[in-house]
């Protein structure tokens with residue numbers, strides 16, 4: 107391969123080099139999305155803790171393929187693979203929404219999956235927490251692909267630990283509050299992670315902001331617990347009445363009322379099931395995909411993002427991969443907004459490396475700490 111010397115533009119609008127050998131003329135990164143490496147956007151795979159620390163990428167994708175916490179339809183363990191695969195774009199993407207090629211500005215890698223085994227929720231949470239800790243300690247912003255929503259407890263706890271003593275606010279998009287004390291007596295389920303985060307002190311209740319709640323859960327006692335702990339809650343009806351942009355602006359201010367940093371948690375079931383049927387507990391009457399993608403751009407462009415997750419994609423119930431595609435674009439909108447933020451603040455581009463072994467072809471000299 108000539109990849110150690112070639113920079114690949116990957117615009118999908120480019121002729122191969124004249125006289126090139128067809129066997130080697132394209133780097134894997136530039137070949138079509140359905141060919142070759144299966145990492146997120148075919149980005150370098152960098153799962154080793156020491157390698158992450160040496161490289162200190164700007165963003166690292168993490169898979170959390172665990173669904174032992176679901177209360178209804180299982181299957182979100184297959185979410186990370188489906189989200190990684192839900193693209194038809196190869197090479198260096200160009201965000202029309204934000205006018206930026208994010209992988210020319212940010213070093214983004216795929217840190218692989220937490221080493222989950224079936225049938226052990228406790229072990230699963232422990233390895234997810236360690237994986238997210240390793241990524242966050244490397245200096246990268248973790249973007250975690252679930253998995254059911256129970257993974258937000260270990261993931262956001264790990265991020266809160268790394269950023270301390272700086273405070274963390276959470277903006278949480280969901281049809282459901284996920285603030286139960288237990289599910290049928292079980293403390294660690296996808297109905298309880300937000301209460302665990304508040305009870306453990308990882309995040310203050312008053313900086314926990316929920317957007318998109320609707321339907322028939324939780325019961326009044328749980329809502330009363332939320333009031334007592336000063337959570338800020340924006341029901342779907344408020345989005346219908348005021349519009350998503352105004353509600354999200356309030357959510358940003360509330361989450362940052364004290365803390366400096368934001369963890370963004372996106373349950374894909376915040377979307378209407380007509381636009382995201384591939385999920386375990388679909389709730390009719392939700393957000394439009396375009397509203398959610400705009401909200402993510404609005405938030406990430408305005409705050410200092412410390413971590414993010416996109417959860418509850420259950421591919422077995424999906425139709426034409428629309429749910430997985432929506433989740434994939436949630437991740438891409440966040441990455442693009444991070445890149446635009448760096449550019450707009452006068453930062454230096456740090457292009458994503460693209461060789462097969464995960465080393466950065468441009469990184470001949472050691473990166474600055």
Ligand SMILES: [Mn+2]
Nearest residue numbers: 255280284373
């Ligand atoms: Mn949820």
